[in-house]
Amino acid sequence: MSEGSSVASDRPVQVICPLHSAGDVLVSGLRSLVQSAGLLRAMTVTHLKMRYRYSLLGWYWALLQPFTLMVLYTVIFSHLVSYNDIAPPYALFVFAGLTPWAFCSTSISTSAAGMLNHRSLMATVYFPREIVPISFVIASLVDPAIAFVVLLSMMSYYSIPISMTIMLTIPIFAILAILVTSICLFVSSIQVRLRDISVGLPLVLEVLVFTTAIVYPASAVPVALQSLYWLNPFAILVQSFREAAIDARIPQAGDMLYCTVIAVVCFLISYLVFKKIEPTIVDDM
């Protein structure tokens, strides 16, 4: 190579080399993610189009799934365990808990599987790989949106007044989405090398659903475990969502701050882990 000639710089120059510092990874990664917004959109739309294509019930499944679970839990818990004494009707209580939870479990399970489903694509085209898990998270946002409509109609059925605090479910959902995205990024990057994830994940989700106050009220948690219990950001977010939606209660600022910090820190860590694995992720697929 001659000394005089250099790489032309009138066009955007990119350097492909093995190592970056954490700061570089974060900045360049987020920038390329913004540049790939179109791809993120196309992939999300594809997931949504593909989800119920060729199924008879189509998008009614999005209603049927949380609805069936709600009926199931109502039958089990209100009649066998008898939580009938709590303030809102149990069916509504469960449904309000299931709405954010369905989003978490759908995004985590679809994005973990989606990474491997996109193997052949990743082996032939480059695009920021985090688009795959993130697009699954965004596509999963449709389920709570549908469930929310059902929730509102249930509230009017039980003649529970809809208060302005319902608007607070949006920032609560935003925090939840960041937290879920970070889990999805982490799980999908590790999953490529350790397939144990796909086997163990349903189990972990099952454990999470019962350690978060979704099917039982938080007051049922033994007093000795209460402080430990409220360390779980999922428990806080699900509880806050439910309170804001059906109890017209404003969540505590401290709780929200705690969850935001946890979510952002988790996101940064898992994004860096993902970006660390990303350059050679195809080699292990």
Place this chain on the structure above:
Amino acid sequence: MIDIRAEHVSKRYLLASNSRFANRQLLQPARHRRAFWALRDVSFDVRRGEALGIVGSNGSGKTTLVKLLSRITAPSEGRITLSGRLSALIELGAGFRPDLTGRENIFLNGSILGMTHREIARNISSIVEFSEIYDFINLPVKKYSSGMFLRLAFSIAVHLDADILLFDEILAVGDVAFQARCFERMEKLRRAGKTVVLVSHDLAAVERICDRALLLRSGEAMMIGEPHPVVEHYQALAYSALADFRRPGGPPGQVTCTKLTFTGPTGTSVRTGDPLRCCLSYEAREPLDDVVVTVSLNWPSGYLCTQLSSQEGLRLEPGLGEIEFFCSILTMQRGLYSVDVMIERRGEVLDSRPRCSLLRIDPGKIVAGDFYLEHSCHIRQQTVDR
């Protein structure tokens, strides 16, 4: 102006060193794993508007290099600097979802390849038109024939607005008409001043399209320069690897082939339409009657293209000798043919040398189709009295 600069690029794959870890790579520490260098210290530059061909045998690192250039996987060492937007066409239609319609796939695939939603929306009618899919565009692509699938994928690729284009073996798929369109498109890109990197086993295409060629061998850059000498060098290498006349073809028998040469009218260059002379040297250890000698010429795909045969039984005397085949007009098309030699007597194989040589035919009389048909053309006009 340099658009692509690769500096000391290496790619190492770590393999599990024993079968116990084969399925659990992560559990074995990196230093215990066996390193395999798919690319080793490769450096080159590609100037703006230049076309670089990359040639080499299977496993020489071509695909790895393409994957590094297109960022599919990262180099283990060294750096690559790119100026401008790069689009890599590695496998046409790789991002197609069978259940989506053609139109939906255009949007998905286009954005995967780096087009914005607006660009796609602007180009969609042109993409559909170029692909010649027409009414089928609203059917799921799983219902498409492989030709339609390919045309749609190629049509999307053609509408990419990239500065640097990377083609990996896309000429290998598709029929003659498709290849012709690929070539036409590539010429157009060249004229538009795009930088092109072409990886191909079609050496004639590399010579025709590229300004320079890079020869890879076992992951190392062996030669870079004018396409013709690089291709020649590569063919000589392939020839030496294949043309193994020392390898005994069965038990040391009554007769052995020692050398095979092909010559055209002007020396070793052989062209379509020219006469061809083929000389086979042999050594016989005893007098042999009724011998039939065949030289088979195979397509690059391995199928038999045609044969030269001595037909009626020859008589070979002990000692060294030569059998000469002469074709007055070579009708085979340009390309690289592998050669088998066989000496038989009454159904018994005396010597057999599969893939013992290569015949390279350069473009001469250029015609479309599988072979050149020797012909002439006359015109007879009827004069009309006014």
